[in-house]
């Protein structure tokens with residue numbers, strides 16, 4: 333396993349995402365978490381909204397059962413998305429009191445005294461950044477949160493936080509072999525083709541310059557939770573290349589897909605959402621594989637992309 337520093341927190345390159353554990357048997361989740369820990373994963377990703385709060389609750393129970401000392405793992409969760417009783421997202425809310433109440437509720441559900449990293453889940457356009465700074469200061473002073481990060485934020489939105497002296501240590505963004513807006517425009521600067529249109533601005537470069545770790549979410553999905561592209565017959569060209577690389581590097585095709593993300597210098601971490609112990613092993617193996625530059629570009633081009 334590889335590790336990176338999120339502020340002064342040492343965090344694994346593979347993060348075990350817990351968004352899909354709510355409808356799985358507890359024993360299965362415990363096996364997955366155990367497998368992750370065995371492979372060197374020390375960081376776990378949650379959000380207050382996952383499973384309507386059930387994911388945090390189940391994670392708390394599983395970690396209690398696994399009897400791992402709290403200081404031995406990094407707990408990351410998110411706040412700022414509000415849903416109605418039907419589970420529909422109705423607003424994003426970064427107001428001072430809402431952030432504080434979210435953290436109190438997460439701490440209870442997670443059965444812990446502190447959160448290592450708190451991420452703002454999705455940008456609230458009505459953000460008053462001074463309020464966020466005040467809330468963060470209170471949380472840090474009270475020892476309830478050690479460090480802060482964001483998710484799905486642009487460079488400009490991170491600049492607003494920086495203006496208030498907020499130290500952002502991570503930005504969690506969707507990124508995979510079939511979701512590449514963060515790099516497409518950078519490879520096609522100043523061209524007339526659509527691919528040259530920047531959908532993420534200079535978020536990637538901003539993160540590198542400011543030492544903010546990019547964490548890739550949904551690393552095996554195409555679209556917005558549409559399904560897994562590895563082994564999917566709708567993506568024959570990409571899968572042919574993944575299979576060839578898997579043979580070359582002596583690993584599973586899904587391992588190659590994760591190693592491809594980690595080969596990019598900006599993406600320090602991948603958040604896997606697997607709920608299977610066997611798949612967790614494949615995900616973790618990626619941290620020990622370094623794709624060559626040539627192979628990285630071959631995979632990028634495999635689905636039919638071109639370079640200018």
Ligand SMILES: NC(=O)c1ccc[n+]([C@@H]2O[C@H](COP(=O)([O-])OP(=O)(O)OC[C@H]3O[C@@H](n4cnc5c(N)ncnc54)[C@H](OP(=O)(O)O)[C@@H]3O)[C@@H](O)[C@H]2O)c1
Nearest residue numbers: 349350351483549550551552553586604605606607608611
């Ligand atoms: N910040 C955000 O806005 C945001 C949004 C979405 C997600 N996230 C975070 O990112 C994490 C990952 O998201 P995700 O679950 O959509 O990503 P993912 O890891 O790309 O997808 C996981 C799904 O792929 C399946 N899968 C099929 N073959 C697999 C293989 N060979 N290896 C691994 N998984 C395989 C898994 O099934 P099995 O369980 O059977 O392996 C699972 O259903 C979440 O848990 C959450 O923590 C963050």
